[in-house]
Amino acid sequence: MLDVRRVLLLVEAAERGSLTAAAEALMITPSAASQQMSRLESEVGQPLLYRLPRGVQLTDAGRALAERGRAIRRELRGAQADLDSLATLDEGTLRLGSFPTAGASLLPLALTRFSRKHPGIRTTVRSALFADLVDLLHTGEVELAMLWDYDWNRVDDASLVVDHLLDDPTVLVVPANSELLEEDSIGLADLAGHQWIIRADNHPVAEVLRRSCRLAGFEPIISYESHDYQEAQAMVAAGLGIAIAPRLALTNRRHDVRLVNFATDVPAPTRRILLARPANRTPTPAAAAMADVLHAVSQKFTDTNLHLTQLGTVRARSSG
Template sequence: MLDVRRVLLLVEAAERGSLTAAAEALGVTPSAASQQVSRLEAEVGQPLLHRLPRGVQLTDAGRALAERGRVIRRELRGAEADVRALAELDRGTLRLGSFPTASASLLPLALTRFARKHPGTRTSVRSALLAELLEALHTGDVELALLWDYEWNRLDDPALEMVHLIDDPTVLVVPANSELLDSPVVSLAELAGQEWIIRADNHPVAEVLRRSCRLAGFEPAISYESHDYQEAQAMVAAGLGIAVAPRLALTNRRHDVRLLGFATDVPAPTRRILLARTAQRAPTPAVTAMSGELRSVAQKFAGSALHRAQLGTVR
């Protein structure tokens, strides 16, 4: 295998007409340049240039190798430009993982900000269940993912580096004309006689409701199982029952439902929204930039509607 650096030195010597000029261009001493050419000649088994009183002249083998070397140099310069463009976020693709609630709340603003600052970098988003997102992180199918957990299913994976972005409290969803709105917060124990709308298919928020109600001393009576939060809101508005949901899931709240916070006697669980990447891979510039945008957006949410929801004053 030929030493690429020696081939590139030969190219410089061919173009500049002397080893001294080639050495100066490459930042090495003339004696070091001469030694490297001698080693290259030993590698190929024949002379590559004639040393003249003034400069050098390439042999046929030297001209053939120098021509190939120009192609190698051009490709290396192209590779350097590609890497530089990726470092400066002028090209490339960032692969993100997310879940529906985050995709409908935190992610859009972060994507918009990222695209405005780095129009040359493409982003692709894969929305999936928690287990699928974890698998995609480990396999490298996504470089960065938004995840979530509750206190009873904390994510603890040493292969992942996770940042806690924001707390997402559980809120109560009631009709706009509900008598429950007379109080700024509601005790779960007071809701024992209510009909409940839950998420179907063993959705995590259904487990949140059941755990919370059992702590308050009752089993919830289920009147409807919905398949998304918009459907749940519609059934609440229609009077079929009340529901619980993470605050971020209700960013697009219907006009005919209201949100209430819970009293602290039996606090409803709060989930953590996490940003994760694999610990063994150094973050790319694109991953670092998007992480910053997501942290900024999370802070924006925490300081506005989400905070008011925690105080039980979102109407």
């Protein structure tokens, strides 16, 4: 196998007419250049240069190899240009994983900001359940994934680097004309006699409801199992029951329901929104840039209470 660096030395010598000039161009000493050329000639088994009193002249073998060397140099320069473009975020692809409620709240703003700053980057998003998102990270099918957890099921995976983006509190969903809106404060224990709309198929928020109600001393009475949050809101609006949900899941709030914060002295469970990446892979420049954007967007949601004003969350007595 030929040493590429020696072949490139031959190209420089051919173009500059001397080993000394080639050595200067490649920032090595003339003696090192002479040694490397001798080794290249040994590798190919024939002379490549005629050493003249002033400079060098290529043999037929030298001309043939130098021509190949120029093609190699072009490819290497092209490869460097590609890498520079990726490093400067002029082009490339970013693969993200997410889940529906993040995809309906945080992610659109983050994607818009990212695409404005880095229009040359193509972004793809895979929406999946928690376990599938972790698998996608492990297989490398996504570079970053937004995850979530609660106190009782913290993400504990040494193969992942996990950053906390924000806390997403649980809120109560009630009809717009609910008497509960007249209460000074609401705790789960106050809701023992109500019927509940719950998420179907062992959805995480169903576990949140059951755990929370049991801690409050009662078993929830389930009147309907919904398959998405819009359906749950519709059933609440129809008077079939009340519901709980993470606040970010209610970006598209119906006009005929209200969201109520639980009493601060008996807070409902809060889920953490997380950003994860494989621990054994260095983030690409695009992934690192998206992580910064997601942190900034999450901070905006937290600092300005944007989610509260957009979602129409009310405190007791604020809407009748």
